[in-house]
Amino acid sequence: MMFLSLISVFVRNYLNSEYFYYACYGLILTFGIIHGANDILILLKDSKKSLNKIMTSTIKYMSVVLIISVFFFSFSSVSLLFFILFSAYHFGEQQWTIFGSNKSSTISLFYFSFGILIFCILFSFNAQEVSQVIYEITSFSVNEEFYEKSLIYISFINFFLFLINFQELKKQIFHQIALFVVMLIVFFSYDLLPAFAVYFVFFHSIPSIIEQSEFLFEKSDSLQSFKLFIMKGLLYWVFAILFLITLYLILRNNIDLSLSILFSFLAAITFPHVLVIYKMKNKIHNK
Numbered sequence: 001m002m003f004l005s006l007i008s009v010f011v012r013n014y015l016n017s018e019y020f021y022y023a024c025y026g027l028i029l030t031f032g033i034i035h036g037a038n039d040i041l042i043l044l045k046d047s048k049k050s051l052n053k054i055m056t057s058t059i060k061y062m063s064v065v066l067i068i069s070v071f072f073f074s075f076s077s078v079s080l081l082f083f084i085l086f087s088a089y090h091f092g093e094q095q096w097t098i099f100g101s102n103k104s105s106t107i108s109l110f111y112f113s114f115g116i117l118i119f120c121i122l123f124s125f126n127a128q129e130v131s132q133v134i135y136e137i138t139s140f141s142v143n144e145e146f147y148e149k150s151l152i153y154i155s156f157i158n159f160f161l162f163l164i165n166f167q168e169l170k171k172q173i174f175h176q177i178a179l180f181v182v183m184l185i186v187f188f189s190y191d192l193l194p195a196f197a198v199y200f201v202f203f204h205s206i207p208s209i210i211e212q213s214e215f216l217f218e219k220s221d222s223l224q225s226f227k228l229f230i231m232k233g234l235l236y237w238v239f240a241i242l243f244l245i246t247l248y249l250i251l252r253n254n255i256d257l258s259l260s261i262l263f264s265f266l267a268a269i270t271f272p273h274v275l276v277i278y279k280m281k282n283k284i285h286n287k
Helices: 001-014 017-034 037-041 050-072 076-096 107-125 125-139 143-164 166-189 190-218 221-230 232-252 255-285
Strands: none
Touching: 001 190, 017 166, 017 190, 017 232, 037 050, 037 255, 050 255, 076 107, 076 125, 076 166, 076 190, 076 255, 107 125, 107 143, 107 166, 107 190, 125 143, 125 190, 143 166, 166 190, 166 221, 190 255, 221 232, 232 255
């Protein structure tokens, strides 16, 4: 994670900005999308899998996504807020369970606050751009000072929750400080999209794929498990890419509408994915 992130900073200095943005989109559209491609297999782990059961579970899963998408499209402000809040917990949980389990009764609050901290840092470094995106989606104007004040408050909350959970977290504190420093370098070096892309793919998606593949296939060869995960999720990935291409072709001349639909879709797929990964991590860490 650290190596790939720092290499990206180096590459950025020698690559045309337009091509670099394309590379960031490519990372999100590949590893970013496919890291949630095998939720159905995770849900059906340890149960008898038949084609009928897989199809039924897939239809139910996609129906939930579709219903939530329609609801959030009707309330774009809610969809954006929902996406940030659920993603915050998801990012925090993933980063602080890479190196092992944490069983404190208040650890979930820490995961959530740490994820919010990540967003606050990212938004503070790109306040003007973030406010513009929020306005395009919700027509609501956010003062740029809001991000700095939020960062100060959430930093104090994180420190407080970290002290409460210190006994659980102290075993990985060195690794997490190193990751945090690299994350700050990335956020400071990039604009909003590349900064989010590097964090989302290198800090979140790839480690999540590794963890999910080991959970699903339980092979001693991690590379083989990784390949199996990609192959199993390939069909889902193809459908997702086709959907996004179609969405782009239909709405490319209406940025407000396309952003609303995009975040509605992201919020809708985030909700079941976060619950699936939460269930998976409980199984892993309670063995």
